[in-house]
Amino acid sequence: MDDRLHQALALLPERLGWHVALSAAALALGLLIALPLGVLAARHPRLRWVSLSLAGLVQTIPSLALLALFFPLLLLLSGLSERMLGHGFSALGFLPSLLALTLYSMLPILRNTAAGLTGVDPAVVEAARGVGMTDRQRLWRVELPLALPVIMAGVRTAAVWTIGAATLSTPVGQTSLGDYIFSGLQTEDWVAVLVGCAASAVLAMAVDQLLGLIESGVGQRNRRRWVAGLAGLAIGLVGALSPLASVALSRGQPGYVIGAKNFSEQYVLAELMAGQLEARGARVERRINLGSAVAYRAVAASEIDAYVDYSGTLWANVLGRKDNPGRQAVLDQLRTGLKDRDGVVLLAPLGFENAYALAMRRDRAESLGIRTLADLAAKGGGLTMGGDLEFFSRPEWTGVEQAYGLKFRARRQFQPTFMYRALASGEADVISAFSSDGRIAADDLVLLGDPKGALPPYDAVILVSPKRAGDRRLIAALSPLAGTIDVKTMQAANYAIDRDAGKVSAAEAAKMLTR
Amino acid sequence: MPAPNALIALEQIGKIYDGAAVLTDASLSIAKGQFVALVGGSGAGKTTLLKTINALIIPTTGRVLIDGQDVAAQPGPALRRRIGYVFQEVGLFPHMTVAQNIGITPSLLDWPADRIAARVDTLLDLVALPRESAARLPAALSGGQRQRVGVARALAAEPSILLMDEPFGALDPVTRVALAQDVRRLHETLGLTTVMVTHDVGEALLTADRIVVLAEGRIIADDTPAALLAGAHSDPRVAALIDAPRRQAEKLARLAQKGGAHG
Ligand SMILES: Nc1ncnc2c1ncn2[C@@H]1O[C@H](COP(=O)(O)OP(=O)(O)OP(=O)(O)O)[C@@H](O)[C@H]1O
Numbered sequence: 001m002d003d004r005l006h007q008a009l010a011l012l013p014e015r016l017g018w019h020v021a022l023s024a025a026a027l028a029l030g031l032l033i034a035l036p037l038g039v040l041a042a043r044h045p046r047l048r049w050v051s052l053s054l055a056g057l058v059q060t061i062p063s064l065a066l067l068a069l070f071f072p073l074l075l076l077l078s079g080l081s082e083r084m085l086g087h088g089f090s091a092l093g094f095l096p097s098l099l100a101l102t103l104y105s106m107l108p109i110l111r112n113t114a115a116g117l118t119g120v121d122p123a124v125v126e127a128a129r130g131v132g133m134t135d136r137q138r139l140w141r142v143e144l145p146l147a148l149p150v151i152m153a154g155v156r157t158a159a160v161w162t163i164g165a166a167t168l169s170t171p172v173g174q175t176s177l178g179d180y181i182f183s184g185l186q187t188e189d190w191v192a193v194l195v196g197c198a199a200s201a202v203l204a205m206a207v208d209q210l211l212g213l214i215e216s217g218v219g220q221r222n223r224r225r226w227v228a229g230l231a232g233l234a235i236g237l238v239g240a241l242s243p244l245a246s247v248a249l250s251r252g253q254p255g256y257v258i259g260a261k262n263f264s265e266q267y268v269l270a271e272l273m274a275g276q277l278e279a280r281g282a283r284v285e286r287r288i289n290l291g292s293a294v295a296y297r298a299v300a301a302s303e304i305d306a307y308v309d310y311s312g313t314l315w316a317n318v319l320g321r322k323d324n325p326g327r328q329a330v331l332d333q334l335r336t337g338l339k340d341r342d343g344v345v346l347l348a349p350l351g352f353e354n355a356y357a358l359a360m361r362r363d364r365a366e367s368l369g370i371r372t373l374a375d376l377a378a379k380g381g382g383l384t385m386g387g388d389l390e391f392f393s394r395p396e397w398t399g400v401e402q403a404y405g406l407k408f409r410a411r412r413q414f415q416p417t418f419m420y421r422a423l424a425s426g427e428a429d430v431i432s433a434f435s436s437d438g439r440i441a442a443d444d445l446v447l448l449g450d451p452k453g454a455l456p457p458y459d460a461v462i463l464v465s466p467k468r469a470g471d472r473r474l475i476a477a478l479s480p481l482a483g484t485i486d487v488k489t490m491q492a493a494n495y496a497i498d499r500d501a502g503k504v505s506a507a508e509a510a511k512m513l514t515r
Numbered sequence: 516m517p518a519p520n521a522l523i524a525l526e527q528i529g530k531i532y533d534g535a536a537v538l539t540d541a542s543l544s545i546a547k548g549q550f551v552a553l554v555g556g557s558g559a560g561k562t563t564l565l566k567t568i569n570a571l572i573i574p575t576t577g578r579v580l581i582d583g584q585d586v587a588a589q590p591g592p593a594l595r596r597r598i599g600y601v602f603q604e605v606g607l608f609p610h611m612t613v614a615q616n617i618g619i620t621p622s623l624l625d626w627p628a629d630r631i632a633a634r635v636d637t638l639l640d641l642v643a644l645p646r647e648s649a650a651r652l653p654a655a656l657s658g659g660q661r662q663r664v665g666v667a668r669a670l671a672a673e674p675s676i677l678l679m680d681e682p683f684g685a686l687d688p689v690t691r692v693a694l695a696q697d698v699r700r701l702h703e704t705l706g707l708t709t710v711m712v713t714h715d716v717g718e719a720l721l722t723a724d725r726i727v728v729l730a731e732g733r734i735i736a737d738d739t740p741a742a743l744l745a746g747a748h749s750d751p752r753v754a755a756l757i758d759a760p761r762r763q764a765e766k767l768a769r770l771a772q773k774g775g776a777h778g
């Protein structure tokens with residue numbers, strides 16, 4: 001427990017630093033755009049209507065989706081600029097997060113600026129004209145100062161929203177306090193989740209209080225208050241960013257970037273690959289918790305250099321195939337297909353599969369005499385089938401159900417953790433499982449055989465970006481991993497970071513794979 | 516026809532709001548140094564007419580000349596810095612102190628700070644406000660004090676023209692009479708040309724050199740107080756307007772005589 005807290009806190013300076021850098025940049029950019037727009041909107045009712053509707057529309061897009069949408073858009077723009085100007089930019093990480101959060105921060109600022117300005121007493125506005133002010137002088141000397149408390153209230157709201165939403169930049173590859181939350185939820189590391197939530201809540205509250213100090217200082221024309229608020233913000237900003245600056249200074253040329261999707265096995269495999277590279281003296285950056293759709297595009301665009309994906313996923317999602325020509329044929333066709341399509345190198349199948357499978361308790365399976373899905377179809381009519389929340393709507397399930405003519409007494413859906421408990425307690429007899437899940441070995445479960453090959457193969461494979469396709473050091477570091485990990489070993493490593501008691505870090509679990 | 520020496524000339528001013536005529540064919544020529552009172556019922560168009568003079572309102576037809584120059588052809592801000600204006604709603608800037616409110620037009624004209632400070636002191640004395648009030652915000656003043664600040668602000672940049680829209684509306688009768696006398700005195704000593712809108716015909720008769728009566732957007736009388744009191748106008752609306760304060764004065768005089776007899 002203490003150890004986990006210690007580990008989590010050691011990562012805090014960098015994650016907090018990025019979180020602050022991202023939120024502050026997004027808020028600054030949001031202010032830069034929304035303030036002038038708000039001023040214009042206050043003057044022109046039609047523009048007010050249009051801009052507020054648009055900003056409101058953005059607000060209704062879930063922030064996670066907004067962030068994810070910016071990645072392909074930026075990839076496209078980066079590709080265009082590469083072609084037209086000769087160099088692109090990184091579509092992963094800071095930029096998509098910044099743009100999405102900026103959009104997100106605009107509504108409250110825009111709305112309050114327009115409302116604050118239109119709310120100024122018309123008699124005072126006319127007096128400003130009457131004493132001989134120009135439009136600009138009226139804005140700066142009368143309207144903005146009088147609207148400032150309302151505008152500041154909008155800035156506060158925007159700041160709290162932005163800091164909260166910045167935790168969602170993790171899946172597009174931006175380090176933030178969200179790293180704690182995404183990884184922690186995956187590995188059920190509640191210490192990490194709590195550290196992430198607490199840090200982002202404390203940050204949001206502190207910024208809110210400081211902005212509140214500025215707001216009340218401005219409202220009461222109390223110079224000392226708002227200067228204190230501004231100073232607090234400035235000190236906090238410099239303090240939070242200084243770890244990043246020292247990291248940036250100590251860093252030489254950029255190293256390799258290893259990616260991972262957002263679940264435990266991926267963290268372990270990313271550490272495994274990173275360890276191989278670091279053992280050869282290379283510097284490695286990790287981009288973990290990438291969204292599933294983000295990861296492949298990121299490697300195709302050389303935003304990351306390598307990550308592990310699964311043959312069935314690539315087969316269906318990248319090549320758009322629905323057939324199943326067999327495990328080896330899928331690998332062979334992927335190797336040429338990905339190379340031709342995106343220049344991505346399928347470097348090494350690691351040796352194990354993380355496939356959809358049906359699992360039973362060993363004692364139950366043996367007493368019923370069920371070893372394969374064919375047995376299950378023959379003898380399972382009185383059994384209860386449990387699936388995770390999406391399993392029954394996936395093509396894998398329909399395929400199996402039709403191929404074997406499976407029939408059950410009942411079908412129930414569970415949260416994964418509860419699904420394994422239901423199996424242990426006998427509430428479910430058969431469950432959907434991932435074949436490399438650590439709980440299979442730990443709970444002594446058997447995976448039912450698939451003689452008809454109805455379930456697609458999900459071989460874990462290392463993919464390498466086009467940019468690194470000819471990189472000797474990378475290839476030399478990663479190709480020896482081919483075929484070295486059997487499913488038992490992977491299950492054990494996954495269990496080591498997922499289990500409740502005696503949890504280890506992903507890096508330690510990775511060492512179990514090379515033993 | 517405007518007299519050749521007119522400082523302010525309104526030529527056939529018309530103003531239409533949403534199809535409704537608020538001012539119709541209003542012509543007025545005001546010589547330098549005159550004190551003109553603009554009277555009439557509520558909604559007669561007094562404020563509208565006054566605001567055309569410093570181009571806060573642009574008339575639909577007709578034109579306004581100041582010193583022979585068409586105001587529509589001049590930049591509004593510069594014009595308005597040369598003309599003091601006291602608003603019906605006062606309209607002090609709530610985020611500025613009394614001193615900043617009074618000094619606003621001089622600061623727009625880039626006067627040096629010490630000259631502005633001196634001018635603020637002078638004006639506080641002129642409108643009989645204590646100098647300590649300079650640092651206060653308008654919210655900390657009484658309605659009457661605010662109106663005095665409004666007058667001081669209008670005079671701050673030493674304008675030659677002063678436009679006032681019901682400047683004494685929120686005052687008690689005693690202060691009202693006193694401030695009206697003060698303004699008249701300022702008008703004399705500063706050599707101003709003044710146009711004052713008021714509801715109070717008695718006040719207009721006692722303070723102004725000339726009274727212009729507006730009804731439904733038209734000028735229905737334009738004469739000296741003496742001529743109006745002598746009944747020079749046959750229009751019953753004018754007669755009714757003048758009669759009201761006169762009767763009141765006569766009643767008061769009789770009452771005072773009776774009271775004197777008893778005492
Ligand atoms: N911006 C405007 N839009 C439409 N109508 C207006 C506008 N301003 C004034 N009016 C109308 O013009 C008429 C004259 O208004 P104005 O303010 O000049 O009257 P006033 O003589 O000053 O009245 P009061 O003594 O009540 O102040 C009124 O009927 C008023 O409703």
Ligand SMILES: [Mg+2]
Nearest residue numbers: 561562563603
């Ligand atoms: Mg009026």
